[in-house]
Amino acid sequence: MSDLNITGSGVLVTSTTVTAKGVAAVDITPGQVVYADPAANNLLNLAQATDQVQTANVVGIALGSAGPNQVLTYAISGPVTLPTSGGGTTMVSGDAYVVSPATAGGIAPSDDLESGNYVTLLGFADADAGTLTLAIIPAATR
Numbered sequence: 215m216s217d218l219n220i221t222g223s224g225v226l227v228t229s230t231t232v233t234a235k236g237v238a239a240v241d242i243t244p245g246q247v248v249y250a251d252p253a254a255n256n257l258l259n260l261a262q263a264t265d266q267v268q269t270a271n272v273v274g275i276a277l278g279s280a281g282p283n284q285v286l287t288y289a290i291s292g293p294v295t296l297p298t299s300g301g302g303t304t305m306v307s308g309d310a311y312v313v314s315p316a317t318a319g320g321i322a323p324s325d326d327l328e329s330g331n332y333v334t335l336l337g338f339a340d341a342d343a344g345t346l347t348l349a350i351i352p353a354a355t356r
Contacts, residue, residue, distance in 0.1 A: 216303060216316070216322070216326070217303070217314045217316055217317050217320035217321060217322045217326075218245075218296060218298050218303050218305065218311075218320070218321045218322070219298050219299050219300040219303040220244070220245030220246075220296050220297065220298055220321070221245075221297045221298065221299050222243045222244035222245050222279070223244070224295065224296075224297035225244035225245045225275075225276075225277055225294065225295065225296060225297070226294070226295040227277060227289055227292070227293070227294055227295070228292065228293050230292045230293065231289050231291070231292035231293055231294060231348075232289070232290050232291045232292050233274075233277065233287055233288065233289055233290065234273065234274065234287070234288060234290050235285055235286065235287050235288075236248075236250065236256065236257070236258045236273070236285070236286055236288065237257055237258065237280075237283060237284070237285060237286070238257065238258045238259075238280035238281060238282055238283065238284050238285075238286045239251060239254055239257035239258060239259045239282060240259055240260060240282060241279075241280075241281050241282070242258065242260065242276045242279065242280050242286055242319070243276065243279050243319075244276055244277055244278055244279060245275060245276060245296050245321070246260055246275070246276045246319030246320070247260065247261045247272060247274075247275055247276075247313050247314075247319050247320065247321060247336065248260060248261060248272070248273055248274060248275070248276055248286070248288055248319070249261040249267075249268045249269070249271040249272045249273060250271050250273050251267075251268075251271065252267070252271060253267075258273070258276075258280075258286055258288070260318035260319030261313045261318065261319065261334070262313065262314065262315065262317065262318040262319075262320075263312065263313045263314060263315035263322075263327060263331040263332050263333070263334065264315055264330075264331060264332070265332065266332050268313075268332075269313055269332035269333070269334040269352055270332070270334075270352050271352070272313060272334045272336075272350055272352050273288060273290060273350075274288035274289050274290040274348070274350065275288055275289045275294055275296075275321075275336070275346075275348065276288050276319075277289055277294075289348055290348065290350065291348045291349065291350070292347065292348060293340070293345050293346070293347050293348075294345065294346050294347075294348060295344050295345050296321070296344055296345070296346055297344050298344065304344075305339035305344060305345075305346065306323070306339055307339050307340060308338060308339065308340075309323055309324070309338065309339050310323070310324040310335060310337075310338055311323060311324065311335075311336050311337060311338070311339065311346055312324050312326075312327060312333055312334060312335055312336055313332075313333075313334040313336065314326065315327055315328060315331045321336060321346075334350065334351065334352045335349065335350065335351040336348060336349075336350055337349045337350070
């Protein structure tokens, strides 16, 4: 499998999605996984499963775009629609999705994790195609 190829302009939430705001450390686009960097006053940065600090501090999925030092809204729990494009990047209902080991900010199926990666469960794809229900559980080692 591979990371979801998320179409940022279609990332949506529902009235039951819980959101929060923070300040970006880098350029962030909708659908990317962000963490609060404890070494940088909790500025939001892109998480990757190859780094324990990043995966342990995942806070959610970006809902909009932000550049460095701009405010970013992100989802922390509940349903998030993540439309994808390209072959092999469609979410499968019931499958678990995690912080990507291949790409900073990416979302991957849990099967993509390898020995030595840090596992942060983001949530499960539900019956509605393209919707991930967030239930973030940070950092265990695979």
